[in-house]
Amino acid sequence: MERGFQLFPKAASTFAFHVDALYLTLTGISVFFSLLIFTLIIVFAIRYRRRPGREAVQVGDAFALEMFWTAVPTVLTLGIFIWSSVLFIDQSTPPNGAREISVVGQQWMWKVQHSNGRREINELHVPAGQAVKLTLTSQDVIHSFYVPAFRVKQDAIPGQYRTLWFQATEPGEYHLFCAEYCGTNHSHMIGRVVVMKDVDYQGWLGGASERTPEEAGKELFTQFDCASCHESGQRQRCPTLGGLYGTQVELEDGRKVLFDESYIRESVIDPAAKVAKGFPPVMPSFRGQVSEEQMLDLIAYIKSLAPAQQRELLNRPKP
Numbered sequence: 001m002e003r004g005f006q007l008f009p010k011a012a013s014t015f016a017f018h019v020d021a022l023y024l025t026l027t028g029i030s031v032f033f034s035l036l037i038f039t040l041i042i043v044f045a046i047r048y049r050r051r052p053g054r055e056a057v058q059v060g061d062a063f064a065l066e067m068f069w070t071a072v073p074t075v076l077t078l079g080i081f082i083w084s085s086v087l088f089i090d091q092s093t094p095p096n097g098a099r100e101i102s103v104v105g106q107q108w109m110w111k112v113q114h115s116n117g118r119r120e121i122n123e124l125h126v127p128a129g130q131a132v133k134l135t136l137t138s139q140d141v142i143h144s145f146y147v148p149a150f151r152v153k154q155d156a157i158p159g160q161y162r163t164l165w166f167q168a169t170e171p172g173e174y175h176l177f178c179a180e181y182c183g184t185n186h187s188h189m190i191g192r193v194v195v196m197k198d199v200d201y202q203g204w205l206g207g208a209s210e211r212t213p214e215e216a217g218k219e220l221f222t223q224f225d226c227a228s229c230h231e232s233g234q235r236q237r238c239p240t241l242g243g244l245y246g247t248q249v250e251l252e253d254g255r256k257v258l259f260d261e262s263y264i265r266e267s268v269i270d271p272a273a274k275v276a277k278g279f280p281p282v283m284p285s286f287r288g289q290v291s292e293e294q295m296l297d298l299i300a301y302i303k304s305l306a307p308a309q310q311r312e313l314l315n316r317p318k319p
């Protein structure tokens, strides 16, 4: 990891070059205009100073000059706006097929879980040259996941899921910080991101035989007896969940809501908030019974469920 004074952290993601280019351009423009303005102030102050025999005069219209110094900043700021918007949209849109990893912030550590169930604390192992999508949330207060070498930062907020994606370019170790003051030991909420070659990463990932989030989620689903209401059959009182992820769900009051991570979480904690159309509001709240990590497991399981008809077809006895 890099130590000592550095003007810029190492550039180790596909975003880094673009963010640095924008940053240097902004700095360049600011330096240029600061120097220009200060130089002109000094030159004009000397040149047009009040002297015996020459009094100050009021200068009238200078239409062309005024248009010029209105148009130039307008073009410059619009250009910066468009350039940074393109970067922002790119950073906010994880590509399809990105490797998904979940991260939970908690006073004062980062808890990471990979798609095969492997867990780590204050460390994040990722492969180089592949898009990685983090789903971030917090167990307590607002934290912020910050990797300067990748030029990415995203808040981890209790009760919400935020995503952050990047593609690391170079194997190595990089600083991981919490960039939001979150209590006494905020400054200790640090760690490292280890970028590995793909083969090394596969080896590292395969070295553990832990339950996948889907398996853990399935167990919780059974443990909390969710199936008794959510499975199709005579006792069904709630929607079957298979194939719902990513679709629009119609609510009792006619609104539509996207069936995503946040909706699943809200429905577990506060089931009455958005009740699906055609079902009675009978579900009890599981507030305080499910930790943020268990919630992520449950979500992974629900995401993995195939649509109901598809499962019936799969389970149908072969003729």
Ligand code: CUA
Pocket (backbone or CB within 6 Å): 105, 107, 108, 142, 143, 144, 178, 179, 180, 181, 182, 183, 186, 187, 189
């Ligand atoms: Cu967590 Cu600062």
